[in-house]
Amino acid sequence: MPQGYSLEPVVQESTPSIIARKLRYAIAHGEVAPGSQLGEAELARELGVSRGPLREAMQRLTQEGLLVSIRNRGLFVIEMTDAEIRDMYVLRTAIESAACKLLVRADHVAAGNDLLAKVAKMENASNAGDRAAMSDADLAFHEDLVALSGSRSLARIHSTLMTETRMCLTVLQASYRGTEEWIAEHRGIAEAILDGNGPLAELRLGEHEDDALARLTNSPSEPASVSIA
Amino acid sequence: MPQGYSLEPVVQESTPSIIARKLRYAIAHGEVAPGSQLGEAELARELGVSRGPLREAMQRLTQEGLLVSIRNRGLFVIEMTDAEIRDMYVLRTAIESAACKLLVRADHVAAGNDLLAKVAKMENASNAGDRAAMSDADLAFHEDLVALSGSRSLARIHSTLMTETRMCLTVLQASYRGTEEWIAEHRGIAEAILDGNGPLAELRLGEHEDDALARLTNSPSEPASVSIA
DNA sequence: AGCGATAGAATTGTAAACAATTGACAGATG
DNA sequence: CATCTGTCAATTGTTTACAATTCTATCGCT
Incomplete structure (x- = not known):
């Protein structure tokens, strides 16, 4: 061959x-x-x-x-209202949380390292001040999170959510201020997965997506996800 | 007029x-x-x-x-293998768990009573020995669970999952033995929601879907969901 | 007898023409 | 002058015909 x-x-x-x-x-x-x-x-x-x-x-x-x-x-x-964006994030959080559950039961060490590599890419993009690369790395992180879970079902739904997310980011020209915190949140998720701590990963993921939502919508509203503590 | x-x-x-x-x-x-x-x-x-x-x-x-x-x-x-059915249930559990989360934060009393009414329908079908009505009531319960959450996103994904589930039930001629236990599981979920106990509802939901999976697939395999305790 | 090639049939992919419905503008009427 | 109605233009929905690709079965050859 x-x-x-x-x-x-x-x-x-x-x-x-x-x-x-x-x-x-x-x-x-x-x-x-x-x-x-x-x-x-x-x-x-x-x-x-x-x-x-x-x-x-x-x-x-x-x-x-x-x-x-x-x-x-x-x-x-489609024109997405704030309510619809929030609703989309409910689904997105549900999907990614499920992916976390699967990940910690599989090879969470490899997955965690993989995700940390993606976080490094985000840092590079951030240091270079490249907003587009920042978005790409951000989305790539979440895409990998689901892909690494190995679930075809989750991946299929998630991919459509990523295009919708990208659309919102593009249209709203979402500001990436507080970049350090943003990266730290991703790292926190990756490290929780590396440690095989599923509940912590899900918790951090939920908070992270609430933050993302706050950047995209005007009304702060109630958070999309709730603590499981 | x-x-x-x-x-x-x-x-x-x-x-x-x-x-x-x-x-x-x-x-x-x-x-x-x-x-x-x-x-x-x-x-x-x-x-x-x-x-x-x-x-x-x-x-x-x-x-x-x-x-x-x-x-x-x-x-x-599509021909679904056992692995694919399991994967589908991963997604389904993710969706319905998210619906539970939303439900307990909304009017969980009304929702709980609504779901208990669906359980009553299941009992009637069971007593009448009507297998088809039993399936219908079963699916109706889960459909309502998501519909009551008020999330359009979740409902949209869930509806496709229900047709796939129905297909599996039909093809595999799933046996509804242990009907009492089956109904009890549904009641347990409804009551947890009635009480506004989200984590308990999710826990019971996860166990319930694992049971459903065991009926549909040959290999018991590992459960699709994990306890959050 | 087994293997390969070729021809035929069936099915999908594509394109263009036709029909139907909608929205807007203009004109007539009270 | 306002309102209603009728006509027109534009766009979508549907049908039919045609081209390209692939599978299958038969025929010939080794």
């Missing part, structure tokens, strides 16, 4: 899948504003595909909750 | 949505076996629609994880 080529099975990604991925990226990165309409004809021309596959891709994104469909009117990018 | 007509806005459900709903039901109730192929032409003829809307519905179900697509081969109903 020739080295250098990881002979993975050729992934014949379907056209709707490609379109969905591109649109997801565009929405996540604010290239299309929330609330704006996505005209079929225009998009099809832009992407160089016909309306059939495009509509199929739209259905996927609608199912994911990134678009809302109004019959005979068109498809629109 | 004429009485007798509740003049709610007419909801024009889109054709793909209708198709998706019908297919979901068919899959959940074992009318199409797991692993079987869904031919476009045949389905379109059966449902009286053309391939366009049908394909859009398929994309939705694929996104939900009920179907898997193999390019140029077709769409197939």
Whole structure:
């Protein structure tokens, strides 16, 4: 077997899948504003595909909750209210907490070290003053947290949440002030996992996501998660 | 304004949505076996629609994880291995636990009574020896648990999990022996919520879902959830 | 007899044309 | 002058036809 080529099975990604991925990226990165309409004809021309596959891709994104469909009117990018963002974080915390539970019962040492490496990346981005890299590293941390749990179900749901989160970050131009504290929170989670202390990891995770929520929404409101102490 | 007509806005459900709903039901109730192929032409003829809307519905179900697509081969109903069923229950437990957390912070008395009413329905079905009604009441309990939490995010994810659960129940012809214990578990959860005891509700929920898992899978394996004590 | 290649059939992926519904603007009417 | 109605333009929803890819079965060869 020739080295250098990881002979993975050729992934014949379907056209709707490609379109969905591109649109997801565009929405996540604010290239299309929330609330704006996505005209079929225009998009099809832009992407160089016909309306059939495009509509199929739209259905996927609608199912994911990134678009809302109004019959005979068109498809629109979701506009998330503060309440909806809070609700999203309820789900996100639920998913990541479950991932923590799984992690501490698996190889939590390897996972913890892996996550600490991601924290180091955040520090580098922070020192360089690179806001975009900071966001990337932040999201990568949480994505890894779930990926390392080995649960396909959790990962699938979580990936859609990450695009929504990215969208909020982009749109709201979330301020990354208090960076040191921000990094410390991530490190705290990683260390709790390294120690195999599941409840502590979940507790810190809950507090961390409450902080994140406070940065994204105006009303402080009640925290999304509660202490299990 | 004429009485007798509740003049709610007419909801024009889109054709793909209708198709998706019908297919979901068919899959959940074992009318199409797991692993079987869904031919476009045949389905379109059966449902009286053309391939366009049908394909859009398929994309939705694929996104939900009920179907898997193999390019140029077709769409197939998922076959869940024991490992995948366990993984699904990890997610399900995560969602329902989060719902418990929300519930005890809201009107947990009303919610608890509501859930106890569902338990009563289970008892009736049990006494009547009606297995189908038993399944319905079982699923209705868990559906309400999430619905009462008021979280749209949780409800959306949970609804897809319920169809998958129903599919497993149907396919595996899950035995409902030990019905008394089964009902008692549900009652325990409802009472914990009635009392506003979140941690206890989550604990009992976790044990309950482990039991459910044991009925569905062959290998006992390790429990999906861990005690938080 | 077993293996390989080739041809055929079936199915999916794509595209373009057609039909139906909606929203807005303009004109008529009280 | 305000309001209602009718027409028009634009967009979506649906259907039909066509192209490309893949599986299968048969035929020939070793």
